[in-house]
Amino acid sequence: MSLDDWILSLHVLSAFALVAAEVAFTIMVVSLWRSDSPARVAGMMRVAKVGALMVMIGISGTLIFGIWLAISLDAYQLWDGWVIAALILWALGGFLGQKSGEGYTAGGELAEKLSAEGVTSSPELAETFGASRAFWFHNATLIVVLLILIVMIWKPGA
Amino acid sequence: MTGVIAAIRPDEWNVPLLVHVLGAMILVGAVMTAVVAQLSADATAVPARMRSVAFRTLLFLGIPSWFAMAAGAQWIYDKEFGDVEEDPAWIGIGFITRELGGLLLLIATICAGIASRKNKSGLAKASAILAAIALIGWVVAIWAMGAKPD
Numbered sequence: 156m157s158l159d160d161w162i163l164s165l166h167v168l169s170a171f172a173l174v175a176a177e178v179a180f181t182i183m184v185v186s187l188w189r190s191d192s193p194a195r196v197a198g199m200m201r202v203a204k205v206g207a208l209m210v211m212i213g214i215s216g217t218l219i220f221g222i223w224l225a226i227s228l229d230a231y232q233l234w235d236g237w238v239i240a241a242l243i244l245w246a247l248g249g250f251l252g253q254k255s256g257e258g259y260t261a262g263g264e265l266a267e268k269l270s271a272e273g274v275t276s277s278p279e280l281a282e283t284f285g286a287s288r289a290f291w292f293h294n295a296t297l298i299v300v301l302l303i304l305i306v307m308i309w310k311p312g313a
Numbered sequence: 314m315t316g317v318i319a320a321i322r323p324d325e326w327n328v329p330l331l332v333h334v335l336g337a338m339i340l341v342g343a344v345m346t347a348v349v350a351q352l353s354a355d356a357t358a359v360p361a362r363m364r365s366v367a368f369r370t371l372l373f374l375g376i377p378s379w380f381a382m383a384a385g386a387q388w389i390y391d392k393e394f395g396d397v398e399e400d401p402a403w404i405g406i407g408f409i410t411r412e413l414g415g416l417l418l419l420i421a422t423i424c425a426g427i428a429s430r431k432n433k434s435g436l437a438k439a440s441a442i443l444a445a446i447a448l449i450g451w452v453v454a455i456w457a458m459g460a461k462p463d
Contacts, residue, residue: 179346182342
């Protein structure tokens with residue numbers, strides 16, 4: 156096995172970490188849909204924290220190892236259309252995911268505070284974990300991640 | 314370089330590869346979520362709810378995505394290795410982790426279902442450990458799919 160084989164493997168593992176994190180966030184969103192219970196939200200925040208760690212591994216790993224491969228392999232160049240498209244989508248996905256994360260993190264912090272105070276119901280939480288801005292940003296992130304996967308597999312123009 | 318060369322493939326392999334990879338990615342995410350939910354359940358104020366989420370995740374997302382991953386794998390295998398006498402090592406790793414992982418996933422889901430219904434903490438943790446072992450196997454498979462050792 157060459158170094159490039161290892162780098163490709165780490166690139167794929169990073170991509171799996173990124174998508175696995177998005178799946179974890181989606182499960183959190185679905186399981187907490189319109190939930191007003193601070194205890195339930197605080198409980199699921201443990202899953203979200205692991206997801207956030209996976210996003211950091213995935214987003215940095217896909218970029219670093221992806222650029223490495225584009226430079227190292229003769230078959231691909233950094234200025235190939237599909238590589239540029241993937242980089243633009245990567246940046247867009249990162250922006251949308253961050254916006255979504257900000258909304259849900261604020262909801263999670265509020266839930267942990269309310270749960271510690273013994274509050275059992277919060278309309279603000281029900282709003283955050285319903286069709287909020289964070290929810291739409293999350294859906295947009297999912298679409299972008301799917302598009303990145305399609306670009307990576309089809310490699311249009313390669 | 315076999316993995317890198319294999320990354321340049323005929324277009325007709327793309328749809329089965331998408332089904333295989335997307336199924337595997339959702340599978341890994343679902344099982345990871347279920348493991349975290351099970352292992353952290355007792356540390357939350359809503360352990361029964363966390364066990365229920367873990368069970369439903371395995372049942373409604375984990376198992377269907379395993380079938381998508383497995384079907385995609387078989388589909389692309391038939392296209393890529395249909396006429397080949399001997400499979401490379403990475404294909405063997407993929408088959409072993411797919412089958413054993415699927416069995417562990419099934420047992421973990423049954424354990425999670427009983428643990429959720431009867432609120433059994435020990436069984437929930439057993440389910441999480443079984444799912445985590447399957448997850449480790451799949452991480453090895455992901456490495457093998459990328460690096461493609463001979």
